[in-house]
Every structure is written in structure tokens, then in C-alpha cells.
Amino acid sequence: MKCALRAGIGVLAVTAAVLTFAPAASAAAFDITYDCQADTPLGAENLTLNQAVEATAPASVAPGGALDVVVDPAPNQVPSEAAGYEVKEVNTFTLKVPVPTNATLAGVDLTGGSGLGPNPPQWSEAGGVVTVTFDGPIAGGAxxxxxxxxxxxTAGASGTIESTLYGSGYDDPGLTFTAVVSTFLGDISAPTSCFPNPNPVLTTTAIG
Known part of the structure; x- marks a missing residue:
């Protein structure tokens, strides 16, 4: 079951994963590693997951100027089984990303994507943190x-704008979701909390 949960999470981990920020410089590729813990009737399952993404942002911006930071997650697939157990689906995703220091958020666009369930992803912002959610489900093997x-x-007056991911521990996660796995106990829903470890700087833009 541990492998099943790992696969289900890794696929999403970034789930969307990774909401950072976008445009007019060469893309940088990252393999994000999340440290995750799934809460199951069999006890806590600790696991790691990886998700490839590309992130772009301008190298510099004028004080008070506008800039975009773009994160483009790579396609992925939910495994159909792991450790001999069927992965039925993964659902109820939440991904958090901090608004960078020395910048204010003007808005977020979520574009493209496929196979994420009938309801499109949504975003909101509170307390300097952007939260992206989508319901799924994504079936095993899909x-x-x-x-x-x-x-x-919008850039501030001076300094550097660095985009990163959110999360510092299982109690302060940047990524959460639920994996449903078929086991000898029946179907198990395993709420899972993850944080990036390490938490890389995805883009850097100098103001000036």
C-alpha cells in the first residue's frame, strides 16, 4: 500500500505542484521532491514523491513593474496498482504557494491541463498564500x-523576487490529497500531507 500511495501522490504532487510564477526568460527544469505522510487505518505511511516542472520568470524588472512567473508541470500517470493493491483513485487536492516577498499578487491564470475530473481547478489567496484546489477524482491507471x-x-521598490513552494512539515503542508486504495481491509481512504524537502528557489528576478 505504501507504494500505491507514493505513486498516487507523486503523480499529483505537484499537482499541480507547483504554482510559482512566469514569462520571457529561459525555462529552468526542476525535479521537486515532496516528503509525505499518509494517514491510514494501518498506521502512518511515510513516503517521498517527485514531480518534474519547468519554471520561468524574467531576470529583472523595474521597480513597480509587472512580471509573470510560470510553472509548467510535466504530464504524469496514476498507477493502476502498487504493492499488489489496486489504486482506485486520488482526489481532493490542495496546493499552496507563497506570494514572493518584494512583490504583490495581481492575479493567477490556470491554463491547459487534462484528466483532472469534471470540475476545473480553482485558486484563492489569503494571508500571502495562494491555494490551488481541484476535486478530481483521477482514476488509477489514468x-x-x-x-x-x-x-x-507587481514588483516592489527594490530587492529580489524569489518564487518557492509552501510547506515546512506534515502539520504545515504545501500539498494535500486523498488516495483511495483497495486492500484486504476493503477500500481505504488515506488523507496525505506533503511538504517540499528541500524547498528549491524556482525563479529569481532582480528589481532594478
Whole structure:
């Protein structure tokens, strides 16, 4: 079951994963590693997951100027089984990303993506943190692609704008979802909490 949950999470991990920010410089590729813990009737399952993404942002911006930071997650697939157990689906995703210091958020666009369920992803912002959610479900064995996430920012007066992911521990996660796995106990729903470990700087833009 551990492998099943790992696969289900890794596929989404970034789930969309990774909402950072976007445009006019060469893309940088990252393999994001999330440290995750699933709460199951059999006890806590600790696991890691990886998700490839590309992130772009301008190298510099004028004080008070507009800039985009874009994160484009790679396509992925939910496994149909793991450790001898059927992966039935993964659902109820939440991904958090902090608004960078020295910048304010003007808006977020979620574009593209496929196989994420009948309801499109949504975003909201509170307390300097952007939260992206989507319901799923994504069935075991199904292919999917998370949406490209573009954050529209306004630069501050000076300094550097660095985009990162959110999360510092299982009690302060940046990514959550639920995996449903068929086991000898029946179907198990395993709420899972993840945080990036390490938490890389995805883009850097100098103000000036």
C-alpha cells in the first residue's frame, strides 16, 4: 500500500505542484521532491514523491513593474496498482504557494491541463498564500496533466523576487490529497500531507 500511495501522490504532487510564477526568460527544469505522510487505518505511511516542472520568470524588472512567473508541470500517470493493491483513485487536492516577498499578487491564470475530473481547478489567496484546489477524482491507471500556472505580480521598490513552494512539515503542508486504495481491509481512504524537502528557489528576478 505504501507504494500505491507514493505513486498516487507523486503523480499529483505537484499537482499541480507547483504554482510559482512566469514569462520571457529561459525555462529552468526542476525535479521537486515532496516528503509525505499518509494517514491510514494501518498506521502512518511515510513516503517521498517527485514531480518534474519547468519554471520561468524574467531576470529583472523595474521597480513597480509587472512580471509573470510560470510553472509548467510535466504530464504524469496514476498507477493502476502498487504493492499488489489496486489504486482506485486520488482526489481532493490542495496546493499552496507563497506570494514572493518584494512583490504583490495581481492575479493567477490556470491554463491547459487534462484528466483532472469534471470540475476545473480553482485558486484563492489569503494571508500571502495562494491555494490551488481541484476535486478530481483521477482514476488509477489514468493519464493526466496539471494546468500551467501563471502568477501575475507587481514588483516592489527594490530587492529580489524569489518564487518557492509552501510547506515546512506534515502539520504545515504545501500539498494535500486523498488516495483511495483497495486492500484486504476493503477500500481505504488515506488523507496525505506533503511538504517540499528541500524547498528549491524556482525563479529569481532582480528589481532594478
Amino acid at each position: 493519464s493526466f496533466e496539471l494546468p500551467t500556472i501563471t502568477a501575475h505580480l
